[in-house]
Amino acid sequence: MQLLKERIQKEGKNLGGGILKVDGFINHQVDPNLMDACGKEFAKIFRNIGATKILTAEISGIAPAVTTGIHLGLPIVYARKHKPITMPDQVFLTLTPSHTKGRTVELIVSPEYLSGGERVLIIDDFLASGATILGLVQLAQAAGAFIVGIGALIEKTFEGGRQALEFLGVPIEALARIKVMEGDQILFED
């Protein structure tokens, strides 16, 4: 998606160690109109997969998941990292390593909002190693739901996440696919 790639070129910062800083429009400050355009694009890509629910992980997946949900007319569920007091005792929980936090985090979904037979579209900000998205896949599968598609705003193709998710046999789409980050240089796949 040209609009997103241009924004990454203009404002993204390679902090080294595979970390791309996009805090100016995705991860701390959010450009809602860009997120809306991304949601519209995801809706176009995934409109025929028969999804019944969108699943994401707090925190940075929420904005693109919400805009995708608006354009597909689907509810979204964001997996929590801490169990709030409003959640029942019995939950779906998985552990996932966090690249940017350097430790393992919990991903928790209430069985109230993820049921057997649901067709789940996963939307997240990044597809890097695939660890977070794999955690979401495990939550959905624990609930007896089916994964029908995976969308990420930004993929770092050199971190192997796509390969780790291919076994699912579902469409995996990223709106900006980065193949190289070296110094100030950010190169996209064609």
Next chain:
Amino acid sequence: MQLLKERIQKEGKNLGGGILKVDGFINHQVDPNLMDACGKEFAKIFRNIGATKILTAEISGIAPAVTTGIHLGLPIVYARKHKPITMPDQVFLTLTPSHTKGRTVELIVSPEYLSGGERVLIIDDFLASGATILGLVQLAQAAGAFIVGIGALIEKTFEGGRQALEFLGVPIEALARIKVMEGDQILFED
């Protein structure tokens, strides 16, 4: 706002101790179309206050802030509760008590995205005691920004948050104002 009030009546649950569970459409599962309608309503209410930025707190403020941002054409910033590695060492940080967590949490904003002179509209999911919103006010003021309006999806008028924020002299608007929660009964202000 009628749509939101009806949804609260239908699906909201009084868990006691002043806790209203709205996990089915705001705090865990999100109804994006309802959030979009709320964003449109906030945009209508606040269109003439000259806001230059929307400020919210992760996690549950993000959805209504994003949809408000779409309809006002304004960037949003969500205060983080943990400092990510992409954030500079020097930040604006405040401590705020969390009602649903029973402890103090940090609210952190990078000076990269909140500057002196900005006119800030605060959007959040709940206005209860006002503690979180006061934390956001303090962050904005530390940055030299001005608060020009405060919007919440749901206000619990019996917790005094509005009174705690009135000193700011800015419009404070909630889309559903609850005056009583007793057992299964949820009553709104007129």
